[in-house]
Amino acid sequence: MSYLLNAAIKGVVEGFTEFLPISSTGHLIVVGKYLPLTANAAEVKKLDDMFDLVIQFPAILAIVVLYRRRLWDSARAVQERPEARRFWWALALACVPVGLAGLELGSAAEIHLRNPLVVAVAWIVGGLILAFFERLAMRPTVNKAEEVPLASAVSMGVFQCLALIPGTSRSGASIVSGRLMGLSRTAAAEFSFFLAIPTMGAACGYKLLKDYKDIDWHAHGAILLIGSVTAFLSAWAVVALFLRLLEKKYGLSAWGWYRIALGLLVLATV
Secondary structure (H helix, E strand, C coil), X not given: CHHHHHHHHHHHHHHHHCCCCCCHHHHHHHHXXXXXCCCCCCCHHHHHHHXXXXXXXXXXXXXXXXXXXXXXXXXXXXXXXXXHHHHHHHHHHHHHHHHHHHHHHXXXXXXXXXXXXXXXXXXXXXXXXXXXXXXXXXXXXXXXXXXXXXXXXXXXXXXXXXXXXXXXXXXXXXXXXXXXXXXXXXXXXXXXXXXXXXXXXXXXXXXXXXXXHHCCXXXXXXXXXXXXXXXXXXXXHHHHHHHHHHHCCCCCHHXXXXXXXXXXXXXXXX
């Protein structure tokens, strides 16, 4: 039962942190030290890596479900509305930088950077940026994710590559870039959510196609299922809450101070 509880907690951590600017990967790396999913020491890392990969899909699904109407309406209007075509082109172009960077550097980053020390440093550096960057952000000129210019989309895609460093935060990097390019808080956050669907979906799908034969569904199916359910539910809840906070003009500095405090705590314990 303890391993099932650990799986549920890790699923909540994934869902809660995936779309906030605080790095889900960093949290899972640190939490994984204290919440093992198996008693078999030889399988701990292998199962952790597979678990962290699998539970990203339900987090992505939460975004699809939450925004299903807007995404469907935009997809149906591609032939009639230039704005809809631009939106889908913007998403496609934003995927290119991180796709190329992932193919070139993804494996090396997994091997050399996936440790609590790297996470702690990335949390602190990113936290300092979030704590103070609002003073640098441009006055918003784009208020809807569907109106993001192509150049801004590419910029967000480039910044998203920083998330190859665990602890950086994919959403945080893309939101900061969007804000600097003149997007409102809500537009930058929502475009970051939409961008997660193809980028995270492709990355997870690619890894699963390579490694799915290693999944022992008989032994670990319950753990993966519980983690997936809690990841979906917590992602659904936190995205709705995050958007409400942004709409009420709360900035990102609070998340920056959270990152700094957590990074310092990890540095004190590693």
